[in-house]
Amino acid sequence: MIERRDRRPSWWLIGILLIVVLFVLLPIYWLVVATTKNDTTLFGNNPFVPNTVGNVGSNFSALFTTQGGIFGRWLVNSVIYAGVTALLTTYLSAITGVAISKFRFHGRRLLIAVIIGSFMVPNTVLIVPLFILEHGLHLTNTYEGVILPLIVFPFGVYFMSVYSADAVPDTLLEAARVDGARIVRVVHQITLPLVVPGMVTLFLIAFIGVWNNYFLPLVLIGSSRLYPLTVGLEIWLSTINSPGVGRTLYLQVITGSFVSILPMLILFPVLQKYIARGLTLGAVVGE
Amino acid sequence: MTSSDIASPSTFQQSRLGLEGSAAGTRKSAAKKRLRNNAGLGPLLLVVPFALLFVLFVVLPIVLSLVQSFKSPLSGRFVGLTNYKYAIGLGDFWRGVERVIYFGVIQVVIMIVLALILALVLDSPRCRGRRAFTTIFFLPFAVPSVIAAIMWGFLLSPQLDHLLHVSAINPLNPRVVIYSIVVITIWEFVGYNMTLYLASLTSVSAELSDAAHIDGATEWDIAFRIKLPLIRRMIALTVILSILGSLQLFNEPSILSNLTPIGSSYTPNLLIYNTAFNFNNVPVAAAESTILAILIISGALMFRVIVRQRRGGAGPQTAALSTGGL
Numbered sequence: 001m002i003e004r005r006d007r008r009p010s011w012w013l014i015g016i017l018l019i020v021v022l023f024v025l026l027p028i029y030w031l032v033v034a035t036t037k038n039d040t041t042l043f044g045n046n047p048f049v050p051n052t053v054g055n056v057g058s059n060f061s062a063l064f065t066t067q068g069g070i071f072g073r074w075l076v077n078s079v080i081y082a083g084v085t086a087l088l089t090t091y092l093s094a095i096t097g098v099a100i101s102k103f104r105f106h107g108r109r110l111l112i113a114v115i116i117g118s119f120m121v122p123n124t125v126l127i128v129p130l131f132i133l134e135h136g137l138h139l140t141n142t143y144e145g146v147i148l149p150l151i152v153f154p155f156g157v158y159f160m161s162v163y164s165a166d167a168v169p170d171t172l173l174e175a176a177r178v179d180g181a182r183i184v185r186v187v188h189q190i191t192l193p194l195v196v197p198g199m200v201t202l203f204l205i206a207f208i209g210v211w212n213n214y215f216l217p218l219v220l221i222g223s224s225r226l227y228p229l230t231v232g233l234e235i236w237l238s239t240i241n242s243p244g245v246g247r248t249l250y251l252q253v254i255t256g257s258f259v260s261i262l263p264m265l266i267l268f269p270v271l272q273k274y275i276a277r278g279l280t281l282g283a284v285v286g287e
Numbered sequence: 288m289t290s291s292d293i294a295s296p297s298t299f300q301q302s303r304l305g306l307e308g309s310a311a312g313t314r315k316s317a318a319k320k321r322l323r324n325n326a327g328l329g330p331l332l333l334v335v336p337f338a339l340l341f342v343l344f345v346v347l348p349i350v351l352s353l354v355q356s357f358k359s360p361l362s363g364r365f366v367g368l369t370n371y372k373y374a375i376g377l378g379d380f381w382r383g384v385e386r387v388i389y390f391g392v393i394q395v396v397i398m399i400v401l402a403l404i405l406a407l408v409l410d411s412p413r414c415r416g417r418r419a420f421t422t423i424f425f426l427p428f429a430v431p432s433v434i435a436a437i438m439w440g441f442l443l444s445p446q447l448d449h450l451l452h453v454s455a456i457n458p459l460n461p462r463v464v465i466y467s468i469v470v471i472t473i474w475e476f477v478g479y480n481m482t483l484y485l486a487s488l489t490s491v492s493a494e495l496s497d498a499a500h501i502d503g504a505t506e507w508d509i510a511f512r513i514k515l516p517l518i519r520r521m522i523a524l525t526v527i528l529s530i531l532g533s534l535q536l537f538n539e540p541s542i543l544s545n546l547t548p549i550g551s552s553y554t555p556n557l558l559i560y561n562t563a564f565n566f567n568n569v570p571v572a573a574a575e576s577t578i579l580a581i582l583i584i585s586g587a588l589m590f591r592v593i594v595r596q597r598r599g600g601a602g603p604q605t606a607a608l609s610t611g612g613l
Contacts (some may be wrong), residue, residue, distance in 0.1 A: 005500045010413035017408060017420050020401075024423055024474065027438035028430075034441070047448050096337040103330035111334060118345065120587060124535040124556050125580040126345065128563050128572050129352030133344070136351070149344040157337060183329025212431035214538050215556075219564065230433040237437060237545045254441065257434045264429035272422050279479075280486035 028265070034254045035059055042250060059255040066252050073225060074232035075259070078211055081146055081228050086206040089153045090199050097160025098191050102173060103183070115154045124215060131219050145220050146228075150210055156202050162281060163198035164191065201278035204271055208264070229260045356573035370574035379552035380575060384534075384582065387554050390465055391533030398473045399480065399526060406484035407510045421485065424478035432475055436542035439471045444546055459547040468539050476532075480525050487518045523594045527587055534583050555579050 034042065036050040038058070045051060063071050100108060130149055131140065139145035168191050192199075214230040221227055224235065233256050236249050359366045374380060405424060409417050427435065443458040445451040451458070458467045495517070496509045504512070515522075537556035540549060544557075551565065552558035559579065563572035 005412050005497065006506070007412045009415045010411070013408045013411060013414050014416070016404070017414070017416075020405060020477075021420070021423050024427060024478070027435070027442055027474070028426075030442045031438050043447060044449065047442070047450075092337055092340070095333045099330045099333035103333075105330040105334070107331070107334075107338075111338065114341065118341075120584055121345075122531060122535050122580055122583040124537055125559075125576045125583070126348060128559060128569070128576045129348035130344065131563065132351045132355055132569060132573065133348040148340070152337070152340045152344050154341075184332050187333060208429055212429075212433075214431065214433045214541075215560075218541075219560070230431050233437065234433060234542060234545070237542065240545060250441075250447075253437060257437050260434055261430050265426070268426055268429050269422050272425055275428070276421075276425065276482045276486065280483055 028261075031254065031258050031261075034251075035258050037251070039251065042254075059251050063252050063255040063259065066249070070224060071232065071252070071256055071259075074227050074229045077143075077226060078228040078230075078260075080143060081150075081213075081217070082207045082211040084143075085147045085150045085210045086203045088147070089151045089156050089206050090203045092151055093153060093156030093160045093202060094164075094192060094195055094199050095187060096157045097162075098164045098168065098187055098195065100157070101161040101165040102168060102170070102191070115157055118154045127215055127219050130216070134220060140220050141222050141226060143226065146217050150213070150216070153206060156206065159202055159278060159281065160195065160198060164195045167198065168194050198278075201274045204275050205278050208275070211264075229256070233257060233260070352573045352576060355570050356577055358570050360568045360570045370571050371578070374571060374574045374578055377575075380555060380558055380578075383552050383555040383558050384579075386465065387534050387536050390469065390536060391530050393466075394469045394472055394533055395526060395529045397469065398477050398529065399522065401473065402477050402480035402484060402525075403515070403522070405477070405481045406488055407514060409481075409485055410488045410514065411506065411510070413506075421482065425482050426478065427475050428479050428482075430475070432538040433542055435471055435475050436539045439467065439474070440543050440546045443467055459543065461547055461549050464543060464547055464549060468536070468543070471539050472533075472536075476529070480529070483521060483525060484518055487521045488514055527590050530590065531583060531587055534579075534586065 030047060033048060033050050036053060036055050037045070038051065038055045041051045041055075099105070100112065134140045134145050134149075139148070172190060172194075173186070211228075212230065213228070214234070217228050218231050218234070221231065224232070227235065233253055236253050236256070239249055240253070356370050357365050357367060359369070408414055409420060414420075440459065441447050443451070445455075445457050445459075458464070495513060499509050499513050535556055536554045537560070540553045540557055541560070543549065544551075544553070551561040555575070556579070559572050559575045562568050562575060
């Protein structure tokens with residue numbers, strides 16, 4: 001008789017995982033605790049013991065009133081940058097991806113080669129070139145200047161083409177007897193509804209990516225009214241060393257950081273599954 | 288390693304995309320044939336918007352940047368390779384390159400090993416609470432690297448941490464801050480890599496592991512002799528992506544430079560940024576960008592060749608993808 005694989009819980013293994021849990025949660029715990037401090041206790045007390053909950057309120061009101069409440073503006077900007085970009089890139093990737101996986105057309109091979117090739121281009125080295133272009137087009141310091149280049153998302157196109165290859169039956173498009181310009185309408189009415197789950201995943205990945213972006217808006221945006229959260233908080237952080245103003249902004253940076261990650265911390269357990277599925281889709285099937 | 292570089296490795300499925308004939312592709316249905324034939328203008332209309340934006344925001348910037356890199360920063364006249372010669376002769380640039388390579392080697396090895404251990408543990412039949420653990424480990428993926436650097440920077444700053452202050456340990460000291468950045472970037476990306484491994488493990492290993500067990504393999508054998516080789520392509524992929532990310536290190540040192548004096552050329556990207564926007568020398572920054580791009584692309588290609596040779600077969604199609612495109 002063959003002995004079955006041991007499935008009893010191993011406290012050894014679970015112990016390893018718990019140690020890593022501590023590592024992952026440590027800075028987040030520190031941040032939450034720090035929002036309960038004031039200007040004195042932030043520097044004096046044990047960084048892992050909360051001060052008083054009363055400080056949270058005053059830290060939040062300081063966050064939203066400092067410099068005329070500009071933090072609220074940054075929050076709105078981040079929502080605009082991430083939301084608009086994610087919507088547009090999801091749509092653009094969907095129609096392009098469907099076209100690649102379901103139709104034959106001139107230049108299709110070239111397009112696929114370009115998408116694969118662009119995976120190799122280190123994206124941060126495109127930032128100075130992009131500044132040169134946008135400076136010439138007077139696109140720097142505008143919402144469009146940040147949003148438009150971020151819409152071009154080769155991974156999104158790749159993802160949607162793989163997704164629609166499975167999700168859209170060829171017979172369906174055949175039944176629709178499409179040709180010429182009517183394809184565009186048929187794709188919108190019949191095909192896109194079938195790939196909505198993939199689009200949701202892509203939207204989430206794009207939204208998080210733009211929400212987290214820092215380098216691109218740092219270079220393209222000069223006016224503080226148009227900063228996203230990441231750039232705004234860095235600018236506040238950079239004043240910490242200037243005598244006089246500096247010390248007082250510590251708590252705004254801390255509370256602002258907390259506000260920046262709070263929505264995701266709440267939503268992540270629900271969304272995690274979709275995001276992970278999207279990121280691993282192409283990789284797993286090829287194995 | 289910017290968190291904007293949510294690099295997702297992918298095997299571009301040429302067969303499924305119909306680029307080349309596959310086993311399935313040999314029995315092309317009549318329907319598919321007709322789809323192939325009716326092509327024409329329609330599908331082109333669908334891809335034109337993407338193609339135009341790609342040319343405008345990827346191809347054109349590269350061209351303009353190349354043009355700029357041959358111009359004089361002062362007169363704007365073409366000066367040949369002067370900017371390149373200047374950039375290549377710049378000690379700061381190469382010290383930055385050395386630094387990110389050193390950083391990359393340490394960071395990538397520790398992170399990949401840790402991610403593999405976590406994935407193997409979570410994939411073991413003796414593990415419990417998989418879903419909760421996976422969610423927690425993956426959580427930093429949703430935290431902007433700017434915020435990660437701020438949290439860790441404050442946490443490791445002797446100014447704010449009484450304990451560090453008293454013990455006179457300063458993890459942000461310019462000489463050791465690179466190891467703090469290693470810790471921060473591991474924190475950011477270990478769960479992401481673990482997620483990729485776990486997905487490829489669970490898609491292949493359950494039946495195989497059971498079969499191996501019946502053949503007398505221990506759990507240890509199963510983990511190291513069966514599971515690890517099964518996901519070696521994925522490991523190669525994540526290593527390439529992580530190296531690419533390391534060489535582009537910017538966000539974390541940029542944030543930490545507010546808390547510790549690491550200078551304006553700590554990493555190549557930091558130098559490029561400061562050259563362009565603090566010293567207003569866009570042509571030299573453009574030349575530096577070109578050199579860095581060449582270094583990174585050739586590094587990635589070299590790694591691919593090594594991986595291919597060792598396997599003696601076709602390597603994985605790498606796809607260094609970034610969320611948001613930039």
